[in-house]
Amino acid sequence: MAHADMDTQRLDLPEPMPQPRFQAGFITPYAFIFPALLVMLGGLLYPVFMAMYLSLYDWQIGLDLEDAPFVGLTNFSRMLTDPQVWEVLWVTMRFGFWTITIEMTLGVALALLLEKPIRGASVFRTIFILPLMVSPVVVGLIWRYLFDARVGWINYYLGAWFGIEPQIWLGDAQLAFFAIVFTDIWQWTPFIFIIVIAGLQALPSEVVEASTIDGANWWQQVFLVKLPMIKSILVIALLMRLIDVFRGMEVMLIMTGGGPGRSTELLSLHIYNRAFETQQLGYASAISVLLIVIVFAISTLILTMANPMKSRSDV
Amino acid sequence: MAGVVLRNVSKSYGNVTVIPDLSLDIEEGEFVVFVGPSGCGKSTTLRMIAGLEKVSSGQIVISGRDVTWAKPKERDIAMVFQSYALYPHMNVAQNMSFALRLDRRPKAEIEERVRIAADMLELTPYLDRKPKDLSGGQRQRVAMGRSIVRDAYVFLFDEPLSNLDAKLRSTMRTELALLHKKLDRTMIYVTHDQIEAMTMADRIVIMKDGLIQQVGTPKDVYNAPVNTFVATFIGSPSMTLVPAELSEDNGQLHVQGAGFKLPVPDRLKDTANRATGRQVTLGLRPEHFAAEARSDAFAPIDLKVKVAEYIGSSQFLAADMGGQDITAAVEVGPEADRMSDGQYFFDTSRLYLFDSNSGEAL
Known part of the structure; x- marks a missing residue:
């Protein structure tokens, strides 16, 4: 000890510095997220709970909420046996299956093709993402006119180039379904494309080169190295599209109004129709709750199957 | 093949x-x-x-x-x-x-x-x-x-x-x-x-x-x-290069400049002879300095030591030799303090000579 005293403790210490009165502690992080939390609660949770609350009443438009009779779970039991609800659920699932499958495949394929810095790639990229910038209402209007049986370009060019008879696109159940699927693919493939290409370009080049040295051909590189490495990005893109399928309704509302019949009526459009066409706000709220449950279940399922927060690892 | x-x-x-x-x-x-x-x-x-x-x-x-x-x-x-x-x-x-x-x-x-x-x-x-x-x-x-x-x-x-x-x-x-x-x-x-x-x-x-x-x-x-680039790139700390001149003095070839005059070693005599009177670059590796002469090949050099870095078995000296910045690595015993100004020795058998213009080794 004598030695240590000599070499390291030669100086007399001054008065200790006073400890600051305020120190970042337990409360600080919560104080910072509080405003955001408030917005979340107001903007997100309030409507959700409101929908749940309303779903317990038989509330018609024009009636004061106070006068609406409390019906308990009647709206829900009615919903479970309502063939219309099952019909639009089936339409929504078919719509989701076709659009998401094709958008993911096409978006990933385009991203892989345009990933390399070839001449003009940036022009292509800009053109591809244009549909994303168009508001859904405008998209609906554009494609309604394009698919129009009498004055639409689609019928015109199908006839002029391929000699195909004019079709009543939006008046036939199957063709109308095809039309809204096609429109959705047109608008949302760029979304997948843009996310995937960002992921691909962020991949460390040495890992891809290592796989070249290891003898992987283009396909093996894509399916065994590149796509697995951007798995978390793919999962997030898939999730966002799935949620959108259950949320989106503007395009169908404008193009077909859900018809003919209920052939293009997605779940959210059906809720809209129930609420504002048939004016059954309570019942529409009950179906909204169903929608929330479905979206929540799907999200949880996907996130547990492939946790994008966890699978991202540094190389 | x-x-x-x-x-x-x-x-x-x-x-x-x-x-x-x-x-x-x-x-x-x-x-x-x-x-x-x-x-x-x-x-x-x-x-x-x-x-x-x-x-x-x-x-x-x-x-x-x-x-x-x-x-x-x-x-x-x-x-x-x-x-x-x-x-x-x-x-x-x-x-x-x-x-x-x-x-x-x-x-x-x-x-x-x-x-x-x-x-x-x-x-x-x-x-x-x-x-x-x-x-x-x-x-x-x-x-x-x-x-x-x-x-x-x-x-x-x-x-x-x-x-x-x-x-x-x-x-x-x-x-x-x-x-x-x-x-x-x-x-x-x-x-x-x-x-x-x-x-x-x-x-x-x-x-x-x-x-x-x-x-x-x-x-x-x-x-x-083969040249000054390789000479300074290989070896740590780097070789010091200083401008010098070759001169003959009583039949002995010397390389001299500000603050030093060193005999040219036998291995370089033939090539150095041909360059007598020309500007050359002298290369001194830090590790070939010593605190005392260990053989006849060691020649005295006066160094003003600016900083002595204690490494353990040796000290790296950032020093001034006749107005030139040089580095010397000097082996020291366990009792040595930080080295200071004074006479040091260089192993002249290990010195290098380069053509000043091309940088090629002589």
């Missing part, structure tokens, strides 16, 4: 020439290290051997086969990258076996090879782990394991130790040298660290601006650098 041959290889990107014309023969089983400052073209050369970059002209031969235009996988090479470049979604065993699995080798063979490589690199306990759960040194070993299981003809290393801390780097240097002995394969190694080059290489290739400056054993390039 076995080994790796580069013949008149050049590489340009548009108008920018990175490698004008490079030829080199690497023998089978040799450990060759490319060393040079960043941007000297050493990595580009390695990537051309690997097939990751196409040559602009010239020929590359590996094991007697012209592979100039062959794909990387057709070249019988393995490569270790600076960033390790492990596949983050595969565990250690899958990382190491990837190439073999692509090659559709029998499962038993794959397992056996992975087992041997993992054993050699002490990775056996980690075979099920993902790269993100490994330390830097372990990742580095997996990257090596990945190339070992390939049993390739040539192993290429692109600054593989740069991301490791100093201690681990020196351990891995030893391991790499051992690995070379065990595998007895041709190894081509790129680094900017001359110590790595000196410690591991059979032969060192020193590059600058896309041109090979010198090729030789570590002993060659240290003792007989």
Whole structure:
């Protein structure tokens, strides 16, 4: 000890510095997220709970909420046996299956093709993402006119180039379904494309080169190295599209109004129709709750199957 | 012809020439290290051997086969990258076996090879782990394991130790040298660290601006650098270069300048004689200074010591010699304090002379 005293403790210490009165502690992080939390609660949770609350009443438009009779779970039991609800659920699932499958495949394929810095790639990229910038209402209007049986370009060019008879696109159940699927693919493939290409370009080049040295051909590189490495990005893109399928309704509302019949009526459009066409706000709220449950279940399922927060690892 | 041959290889990107014309023969089983400052073209050369970059002209031969235009996988090479470049979604065993699995080798063979490589690199306990759960040194070993299981003809290393801390780097240097002995394969190694080059290489290739400056054993390039670039690049701390003049005095050839007059050693007499009266550059390696004369070859030099860095067994002196900044590394005993101004000695048998204009060794 004598030695240590000599070499390291030669100086007399001054008065200790006073400890600051305020120190970042337990409360600080919560104080910072509080405003955001408030917005979340107001903007997100309030409507959700409101929908749940309303779903317990038989509330018609024009009636004061106070006068609406409390019906308990009647709206829900009615919903479970309502063939219309099952019909639009089936339409929504078919719509989701076709659009998401094709958008993911096409978006990933385009991203892989345009990933390399070839001449003009940036022009292509800009053109591809244009549909994303168009508001859904405008998209609906554009494609309604394009698919129009009498004055639409689609019928015109199908006839002029391929000699195909004019079709009543939006008046036939199957063709109308095809039309809204096609429109959705047109608008949302760029979304997948843009996310995937960002992921691909962020991949460390040495890992891809290592796989070249290891003898992987283009396909093996894509399916065994590149796509697995951007798995978390793919999962997030898939999730966002799935949620959108259950949320989106503007395009169908404008193009077909859900018809003919209920052939293009997605779940959210059906809720809209129930609420504002048939004016059954309570019942529409009950179906909204169903929608929330479905979206929540799907999200949880996907996130547990492939946790994008966890699978991202540094190389 | 076995080994790796580069013949008149050049590489340009548009108008920018990175490698004008490079030829080199690497023998089978040799450990060759490319060393040079960043941007000297050493990595580009390695990537051309690997097939990751196409040559602009010239020929590359590996094991007697012209592979100039062959794909990387057709070249019988393995490569270790600076960033390790492990596949983050595969565990250690899958990382190491990837190439073999692509090659559709029998499962038993794959397992056996992975087992041997993992054993050699002490990775056996980690075979099920993902790269993100490994330390830097372990990742580095997996990257090596990945190339070992390939049993390739040539192993290429692109600054593989740069991301490791100093201690681990020196351990891995030893391991790499051992690995070379065990595998007895041709190894081509790129680094900017001359110590790595000196410690591991059979032969060192020193590059600058896309041109090979010198090729030789570590002993060659240290003792007989061909020019001032090689002389200052190899050796740590760097050689000091000072302007000087050659003069004859009583039949003895001297090299003299501000603050020094040193006899020219026998090995340089013939060439120095021809340069008498001309401006030359004198090269003094710090480690050839001493605190006292140990033989007749030691000549006194007065130094004003600005800073003495205590290293342990020796001290690095940043000193002034007749107005010139020089570095000296002086061995000291355990009791020595920080060295100060005074007379020091230089081993004149180890001095170097260069042509002042061309920088070439005399």
